[in-house]
Amino acid sequence: MHSDIVISQSDGRPMYLQIMEQVKQRVAVGEWAPGDEIPSIRQLAMDLRVSVITIKRAYLELEREGVILTQQGKGSVIAPNPNLSPQVYHDELSERLDEVARLGELLGLSSDEIARRTREAANRLNEARLNEAGLTKEIV
Amino acid sequence: MSDLSVEFDGVSKRYKYFSLENIHLELPTGSIMGFIGANGAGKSTTIRILMGLVHQDEGTVRVLGHQMPAAQAAAKLDIGFVSEDMRLYGAATLKWHMDFMRPIYPRWDQSYADELARRFDLKPQQKIKGLSHGQRVKAALLLALARRPRLLVLDEPTTGLDPVARVEVLGELMAALADEDRTILFSSHNTLDVEQISDQITFIDRGRIIDSDDKEVFLDRWRRLRLILPPDVVVPSLPGVVEVGGSGRLPVLTTNRFEPAMVSACNDLGATVQAVDTMTLEEIFVANVHSRRERLTA
Amino acid sequence: MNYSMVKSLIWKDWYFQRQAILLALGGAAVSFGIVVFGGQPGFTIGLILLITVTVMISAMTMIGNTIGERENQTLAFMMSLPISYVEYTTSKILGNLLIFVPFWLTVLAGSLALILVSPVIHGFFAFAIIMAVEILVSTCLMIAVGLVSESKGWTISAMITGNLTLNIVGYLVAHIPGIKEGLYGSAIYWNSTATILLVIEFALIALLLGGAFFIQSRKKDFI
Numbered sequence: 190m191h192s193d194i195v196i197s198q199s200d201g202r203p204m205y206l207q208i209m210e211q212v213k214q215r216v217a218v219g220e221w222a223p224g225d226e227i228p229s230i231r232q233l234a235m236d237l238r239v240s241v242i243t244i245k246r247a248y249l250e251l252e253r254e255g256v257i258l259t260q261q262g263k264g265s266v267i268a269p270n271p272n273l274s275p276q277v278y279h280d281e282l283s284e285r286l287d288e289v290a291r292l293g294e295l296l297g298l299s300s301d302e303i304a305r306r307t308r309e310a311a312n313r314l315n316e317a318r319l320n321e322a323g324l325t326k327e328i329v
Numbered sequence: 330m331s332d333l334s335v336e337f338d339g340v341s342k343r344y345k346y347f348s349l350e351n352i353h354l355e356l357p358t359g360s361i362m363g364f365i366g367a368n369g370a371g372k373s374t375t376i377r378i379l380m381g382l383v384h385q386d387e388g389t390v391r392v393l394g395h396q397m398p399a400a401q402a403a404a405k406l407d408i409g410f411v412s413e414d415m416r417l418y419g420a421a422t423l424k425w426h427m428d429f430m431r432p433i434y435p436r437w438d439q440s441y442a443d444e445l446a447r448r449f450d451l452k453p454q455q456k457i458k459g460l461s462h463g464q465r466v467k468a469a470l471l472l473a474l475a476r477r478p479r480l481l482v483l484d485e486p487t488t489g490l491d492p493v494a495r496v497e498v499l500g501e502l503m504a505a506l507a508d509e510d511r512t513i514l515f516s517s518h519n520t521l522d523v524e525q526i527s528d529q530i531t532f533i534d535r536g537r538i539i540d541s542d543d544k545e546v547f548l549d550r551w552r553r554l555r556l557i558l559p560p561d562v563v564v565p566s567l568p569g570v571v572e573v574g575g576s577g578r579l580p581v582l583t584t585n586r587f588e589p590a591m592v593s594a595c596n597d598l599g600a601t602v603q604a605v606d607t608m609t610l611e612e613i614f615v616a617n618v619h620s621r622r623e624r625l626t627a
Numbered sequence: 628m629n630y631s632m633v634k635s636l637i638w639k640d641w642y643f644q645r646q647a648i649l650l651a652l653g654g655a656a657v658s659f660g661i662v663v664f665g666g667q668p669g670f671t672i673g674l675i676l677l678i679t680v681t682v683m684i685s686a687m688t689m690i691g692n693t694i695g696e697r698e699n700q701t702l703a704f705m706m707s708l709p710i711s712y713v714e715y716t717t718s719k720i721l722g723n724l725l726i727f728v729p730f731w732l733t734v735l736a737g738s739l740a741l742i743l744v745s746p747v748i749h750g751f752f753a754f755a756i757i758m759a760v761e762i763l764v765s766t767c768l769m770i771a772v773g774l775v776s777e778s779k780g781w782t783i784s785a786m787i788t789g790n791l792t793l794n795i796v797g798y799l800v801a802h803i804p805g806i807k808e809g810l811y812g813s814a815i816y817w818n819s820t821a822t823i824l825l826v827i828e829f830a831l832i833a834l835l836l837g838g839a840f841f842i843q844s845r846k847k848d849f850i
Binding site: 198201202203204205231232234235238239240241242243246288291 | 360361496499500503504506507509521525526527528529543544545548601603604607
């Protein structure tokens with residue numbers, strides 16, 4: 190079963206994280222349903238030309254997070270109730286927010302001003318999404 | 330039956346201007362090890378000792394359970410070897426080479442050889458001397474892979490190949506590993522390739538192994554910490570720091586024993602951690618070599 | 628010792644030198660033609676031509692298939708095959724001797740035929756055999772030196788040395804008591820002196836080839 194997963198060499202993040210994210214995305218959009226078989230570790234290693242040890246690590250983490258289940262000697266499947274709220278995203282959010290706080294400090298902003306800027310950014314994104322949806326609606 | 334395909338124990342080899350000292354290497358069956366080193370570091374010598382082409386002065390070498398160099402003929406029945414300075418017979422065709430090797434190797438797979446010729450875009454009827462460098466490398470690789478060896482030993486397999494050929498070759502190497510008993514050892518300058526497909530990585534510099542571990546461990550252990558120091562604070566002393574760069578107020582620490590707790594430790598000491606950068610294998614290798622050479626001259 | 632590998636290696640060397648070998652066979656055929664149709668002088672001329680062809684083919688194959696491996700960098704490919712120095716050395720020695728010996732035997736048979744046919748030079752019979760084996764010795768010298776040195780310069784020097792010693796040895800043997808008496812006679816003779824000389828020559832061959840084998844086994848850097 191060919192995976193259709195594509196990894197970027199220029200993406201600065203560790204490869205195992207990229208792979209994890211792509212697996213979770215496929216589950217999120219419904220391409221891989223609970224119970225579906227996913228490529229074996231060796232198969233994916235061959236497809237992506239990535240070392241077995243990296244794929245193993247990605248699968249281990251995915252299993253820890255409850256996204257997949259590995260059956261001894263039978264390969265891996267999507268878990269019946271895949272847990273997609275990944276700790277990794279929370280960790281990344283915390284890291285980025287810490288960075289935001291530091292940059293705010295460098296610029297001499299108060300915590301209120303930093304919070305205001307953050308809210309503005311979230312609003313901007315929301316508007317952009319609404320516009321996308323609005324446009325789609327118009328076409329339909 | 331050992332589950333190590335290759336074992337070097339205390340291997341030394343001394344030449345007039347260069348020596349390999351106390352080489353210790355363990356390559357588990359079914360894995361792929363990348364061997365990284367500068368020119369003249371000893372990669373090729375180590376590989377030749379592995380193949381029994383050069384006899385070590387000290388130490389033992391076991392390959393697929395055979396003692397080298399004594400049992401080299403038996404070992405080589407299961408090994409596919411390609412080195413950069415190896416040449417096929419120019420006056421003969423690729424087909425001649427395939428016909429020559431087929432009766433020698435019991436597991437020779439002619440249909441696989443034909444398929445590889447197709448994938449590598451090689452014409453078996455063409456004489457070797459008419460092939461470009463890249464085509465010759467692929468031809469040698471074809472002959473090594475078609476014998477379905479238990480161990481593949483490759484000295485610079487992608488050097489001199491164009492990017493498309495490189496991807497093809499890497500693909501075939503990974504495909505060869507579909508058999509879980511097959512092991513690959515390859516040396517390379519190309520740290521990108523090594524970083525992508527290796528399970529284990531070994532660094533060699535000036536005749537000595539300077540580090541050897543799982544790739545993911547390397548990528549986890551090494552970090553660059555960018556700090557901002559207030560005027561009265563000194564650079565915090567952290568474990569495993571091999572290099573301190575940057576300026577007085579904005580130091581950059583390179584450490585090979587990173588742990589997330591270090592970040593809070595820095596903050597506690599008054600230093601702001603501006604960023605924690607991961608390092609590519611190339612950066613890790615260069616930092617490793619520099620720090621080691623500096624330590625030796627100090 | 629893996630006999631089938633040695634066979635494959637010898638066959639491979641012959642395959643790559645098939646043109647030179649065919650040329651030498653052609654030269655031999657021409658020599659025969661001269662012998663058959665050249666009358667009285669044809670015999671000697673044909674023989675000399677045959678000797679030239681023999682010496683040249685042995686040098687060419689030796690340099691081609693042994694020195695050539697290192698020069699063309701095919702030695703690494705060869706040694707990546709399931710062989711050790713044993714199969715490699717055996718295939719080079721046997722391969723080159725097996726090309727040389729048929730030509731050499733023809734030269735020997737031709738010379739002896741020439742001697743037997745003319746009673747006036749019957750006395751040269753023993754001498755001819757001893758000198759023919761001497762040619763074999765100098766060829767083995769060239770093979771041994773070529774194998775061990777892997778150098779064109781050394782191999783050619785060995786060939787030249789062999790040729791020179793041939794002349795010196797020829798002179799010496801012709802004057803040894805036991806040989807010189809009957810040399811110009813019209814009777815075919817063989818005596819203990821001749822036997823001793825032959826034994827020495829074969830011992831030299833064994834020493835040269837065995838020595839080459841031994842030195843190969845001690846080589847620590849095959850590449």
